[in-house]
Amino acid sequence: MAEATTTIKGCSFLIDDPPPEVVHTTEELSDDVEMMADTIRKFIDDKIIPQADDIDNMKEGLMLDLFHQAGELGLLMAEIPEEYGGMGLKFFDAMYLVQYMAAGGSFGTASMAHVGIGTLPILFFAKPELKERLLPDLATGVKMAAYALTEPGAGSDALSAKCKAVPTEDGKAYLLTGNKQFITNGAWADVVTVFAKVNGEDDKFTAFVVETPCDGYEVSPEEHKLGIRGSSTCALRFKDCKVPADNILGGIGDGGKIALNILNLGRLKLGIGAVGGAKISMKSAVTYGMQREQFKTPIAKFGLIQQKIAMMASGIYAGDCMTMRTAGHCSDAIDAMAGQGGSMAKLKVLEEFLVECAIEKIYQSEMLDRVVDETVQIYGGYGFTTEYPAERYYRDARIARIYEGTNEINRLVIAGTLFKRVAQGRLALGPVVMKTMGAVMGGKLELPKFDGPLGEMKQRVWQAKRMFHLTAAAFQQGMGSKVTDQMAVMGQQECLGWMADMVMEIYAMESTMLRTQKLIDTKGQDEAKLGIALTLYHADRASRTIMSAAQNVITTIANPGAAVGLLKAADALNPWRPKNMRDLDRQIADAVIATDGELRV
Template sequence: MSDNIARGGQFLVTETKSEDIFTPEDFSEEQIMMRDSVKEFIDREVWPHKDRFEKKDYAFTEETMRKAGELGFLGIAVPEEYNGMGMGFVSTMLVCDYISGATGSFSTAFGAHTGIGTMPITLYGTEEQKQKYVPKLATGEWFGAYCLTEPGAGSDANSGKTKAVLSEDGTHYKISGQKMWISNAGFCSVFIVFARIEDDKNITGFIVENDPENGISLGEEEHKLGIRASSTRQVFFNETKVPVENMLSERGNGFKIAMNALNVGRIKLAAACLDAQRRTVANSVNYANERIQFETPIANFGAIRAKLANMATSCYAGESASYRAAKNIEDRINARIAKSESHQDAELKGVEEFAIECSILKVAVSEDIQHCSDEGIQIFGGMGFSEDTPMESAWRDARIARIYEGTNEINRMLSVGMLIKKAMKGHVDLLGPATKVGEELMGIPSFDTPDYSELFAEEKEMIGKLKKAFLMVAGSAVQKYGPDLEEHQQLLMAAADILIEIYMAESTILRTEKLAKSKGAENVKEQIAMAQLYLYDAVDLVNAKGKEGIASFAEGDEQRMMLMGLKRFTKYTNLPNVIALRETIAAKIVAENNYPF
């Protein structure tokens, strides 16, 4: 596109200015009102009833979903002409964020319905299909579910065996097969079902109404580690008749529908982990301030304060990166609409443009919430292991986030693979910057004393060096293995970890720089400390993963040169005092007895 708007993956080879990113501090008045109404709903209807969710009260999940529908929360992303609110991508992220904090059961039901249950029809359906189904889904009159996974088709989604056979009179398809791990199956009204027609290379999508008299039967509710009141059942189709007009998009387009639905699901899954982190931090500091040991609250102990600081920092970083990407997607969608593209095409292509960032966020934030809840249990000590406190359910609910919407292993490899494909298509120039890095390695390093007088001068220079580290490792790996690189999964995983840390650390620094410019650095010293702390940990990880990657494919002089380059690219001029940074962050959290950022 000719518009001067960021492209997906471009963050790696361009310098982004803080004024060009969107942050949570930039929410409009309307968005703040929406956020507060969602929080009020969760605090009133969900949080006080956590025990009902933990006791597998599926009916209560359905009841609460209907209440969310009555308040309009299920139709945030649905265009107004289909009974939705038609709000922008950032606002849909915001609702997904704050509606997901209390329990993973409700979060999963909400995400499955509004995302993969409704969105495929909104984005791929014909006008007749949208008019028939979307208004009911937007208001909560009907609920949706998504049938992709099969016993033999998980990550390899296109290998499904479910068949769709055209009837002799050509009026309908007969679908037969087995689907598993279907969220909302117990109370849904309509399924998005993927099946193969004849021997097609790719699967096809169908809209299937849930009618037990039409060859549809359900397995028993699955008994799961977490998200216990999320209805999860197997669905069996036995020559289920589906009118030909209920084919979703074109024949053989199902795999593309599934992948694009997952792109949106990935960034919204990241958002769905954020308020869970905020509440985990808040519950942890509440307990630490109340728990007395050795005649003092445990919140005064350095070991506990370090945990609180790290937990808050990862949450702050997740917020920073998630809303940065969300606004990039929204800007891309709006630019396409301004060029007279349909809402469907604009949103599909807008999200697809940032598929790399969606995968990055899915991995980073899902792993952060797992670690955050684990540390929450540790702060609670023995009580954290008890069902009487919210920590053990938070830990159990967090675990699924690393599996669904594509496992984190798949998403790691996808992030690097998609970046390389973008480079090959000319959408992101990796070759030029990678060549310059190679020339820099062969040259003599500068011994000039850098000027770090401006806020974040050294940190931004460090981000630039981390980008060089990625280009060095990934560029050399591509040069060595070419198209066979995808077979070297451990190397791809190491490169992905470097890519993830670059995006997360840069987003955190840019958000904080923007905040400091508007409020004054002295008024946001805790946010500055979090940005510096996150970067410090990111540099360590890049160094470790860089060594791992280099050692896997380079030997002799080449290896020595690359390791010297890695050392140069991960070396601080002024090493930060991370203990002091954590203390600055913890002092604020403990004093306010909450996640205050």
């Protein structure tokens, strides 16, 4: 991977106009990383896909056997440092591999929960002796890990947990009592990070590593699920379950910090995995669409089917551009902090990019849902049967909008964090808002002209950002002095949701534009033809969402006197442009069909 010229700050894309050099692309990956990706692909193709039905039917011992095989092949150790028996890959490289690993449906869920939320709390927060004892076995899949935060009464509101930890008289251990709900790998896990409150006190929310089996630990029967049926999801019961004090992660009261920081990384990985899943689904849909003939024509040749293929391809392209951009920004920032805090530096970086991680989680899980839905449609009646894989893709995808923080909660995280960072002085939105408002209201707004094949796109991204500034100003104006009061801001969920949608679409538009510009710069305009078409296609949907979200916020919250002027200003900043979408549809679909359903940009 090439060295970055500069490290980027989280959320800065809303106020800066960065050059293409700041994004990393998969072309920069080393041969070693590509070889590792091939190994994962081969494992999924040879071992997972042919046994998908048996996996989903929970064939006795199968998932654990596959998990151990993956461990022996070294597929579970990318992020674990060499000193603990792992590979210690560069962050960007490890994130790239997630796309292949996470795409394996139920197996992907089990293995990603193990390497991510299961293992990382130990890697980041355990005492050295515990790391030395557990990490080598977790790296090789000898042991499996799980993460137990959710409780029956504490889902989205995870910090309201009731699970309690009482110290033993000698202070050398804690007795855990309570219930955890929906725990991935629950039936199989040897090591579980469990969150509980010491003596039930809110400010003593703490993470404990429970090594199973042990007294006072009980696994409830498997949940019967809509999708990812081959993964284990169980409730866990704790009754005076004794855990050594040495198994506390961080210190007493660090549980909230650990839970939320681990989820940041989980959200980025979920987004990357969703892109991988969408690629598999599109390939399957296109292959079927070329084989299935109706009216003596392969159905993939019909305009309305091509439209679906173009939608899938543009969503996947945006997903690739966005996730690799976020992974690259994090990777650069981690490298810049090298030698300053090890694992903790990584967590600090992930906190900096908390908004971008939440964007990936929402945007890619919703993109995946559109792709799998249209995959079923392309398969027609056969898509509704269990004989074909489309229905499984459809069912398996649905969970991505629910776990790792629901998409509603993540929308609130995006907008809430922005306003919090503005209040903390971490995001200088104020001056750019004033500048945009001054230019727009004073009738002095001049749209800058940009050159090149993406000149118009650059202008549209420029406008979209100013549109967000205008909308933020409308929100601030409507909220008055309450804008610095987090509770009051959180009371405006609908507006926060619309603003989160704007932020996501701006990031998506800009990420595709920067990646495609880089492609033009390195390979020339001709080679970048598909990338340009995908960028323009994607911008159509994104621009419409941005415009309507801005109008919704302004008409909802700005005072009526100001709303008229603000709406007029929004019109002047509207990033949407009419396009011949039919020709773009056909150009993209033909290109994807020519590469057998793979996106080769």
